[in-house]
Amino acid sequence: MNKTEPRTLAGFMELLPNEQILFEQMKNTIENTYQRYGFLPLDTPIIELSEVLLAKAGGETEKQIYRFNKGETDLSLRFDLTVPLSKYVAKNYGNLSFPFRRYQIGKVYRGEKTQKGRFREFYQCDIDIIGDEELDIINDAELPSIIYTIFREFGFKEFTICINNRKILNGLFENLGQKENATSILRIIDKIDKIGKEAVIEELTKLNVKENEIEKIMNFIAIDGVSDEKIEKLEKLGIENEVYTKGVEELKEVVKNIRLFGVPDSNFKVDLTIARGLDYYTGTVYETFLNDYREVRKCMFWW
Numbered sequence: 001m002n003k004t005e006p007r008t009l010a011g012f013m014e015l016l017p018n019e020q021i022l023f024e025q026m027k028n029t030i031e032n033t034y035q036r037y038g039f040l041p042l043d044t045p046i047i048e049l050s051e052v053l054l055a056k057a058g059g060e061t062e063k064q065i066y067r068f069n070k071g072e073t074d075l076s077l078r079f080d081l082t083v084p085l086s087k088y089v090a091k092n093y094g095n096l097s098f099p100f101r102r103y104q105i106g107k108v109y110r111g112e113k114t115q116k117g118r119f120r121e122f123y124q125c126d127i128d129i130i131g132d133e134e135l136d137i138i139n140d141a142e143l144p145s146i147i148y149t150i151f152r153e154f155g156f157k158e159f160t161i162c163i164n165n166r167k168i169l170n171g172l173f174e175n176l177g178q179k180e181n182a183t184s185i186l187r188i189i190d191k192i193d194k195i196g197k198e199a200v201i202e203e204l205t206k207l208n209v210k211e212n213e214i215e216k217i218m219n220f221i222a223i224d225g226v227s228d229e230k231i232e233k234l235e236k237l238g239i240e241n242e243v244y245t246k247g248v249e250e251l252k253e254v255v256k257n258i259r260l261f262g263v264p265d266s267n268f269k270v271d272l273t274i275a276r277g278l279d280y281y282t283g284t285v286y287e288t289f290l291n292d293y294r295e296v297r298k299c300m301f302w303w
Helices: 017-036 059-063 082-091 138-153 166-175 179-189 197-206 211-221 227-235 242-260
Strands: 047-049 067-070 073-077 100-109 121-130 159-165 268-270 284-290 293-301
Touching: 017 100, 017 121, 017 138, 047 082, 082 100, 082 121, 121 138, 138 159, 138 242, 138 284, 159 166, 159 242, 166 179, 166 211, 166 242, 179 197, 179 211, 197 211, 227 242, 227 268, 242 268, 242 284
Parallel strands: 159 268
Antiparallel strands: 047 073, 067 073, 100 121, 159 284, 284 293
């Protein structure tokens, strides 16, 4: 009889007891912080109907889905916690009080190439504030303050919360006549930290974005200066687009309120390369990096 070698699938995580203890301590720190800020716990199924899970997916994300059939039912493993949350709120709308503040900590699955800092099975620690109609922009500033609190409780001092607004980028693309390609361009820009400037230009060229438009996009995301200087430069560009103007106004308000929440300027900045690739991000987006370990990152989003 052949012996089966005990092994774990590549990209899936198993920890030794001493490592698991540290992991649980970190998870408890995050959960306790969420609760202190008034977020309620939620759990959703790991397996969802594919038609529900993929309603807002596309591009690379859809290619990474673990999808299978059980009988005649088309099923998928959740790739994030946001789409299941949307389903939950839509399904239970009449039983929820708004704004609905929820947190969820759970495993998600993506069939992508494994590499340092990227796994096929990993935990997401989500917080979301769901409004009924409009939400005050101050909520967009509260979330970075929670990120700041968690990182400081972990003992980190050298980290940066990078902030952008998708409306700004979408307005720029509309102004360049690239509204139809906006989502694809955003996905490409979002990879600049991984693939570099030249590879981004190459991918934009393949998308049939004109050379002069690519130059404007690359110059735009490279706007430098501290946060206030970048916002001032954005205001002075003279881009006459309603979406763009709204995005700059929101970004300016978020930066002001982040400071009011007590987050020092040394721990956040405006970063116009932060785009995020999924369609459901429409407003403020964040991504947080450890300054000395940029490959290790904690992503948080708001829209």
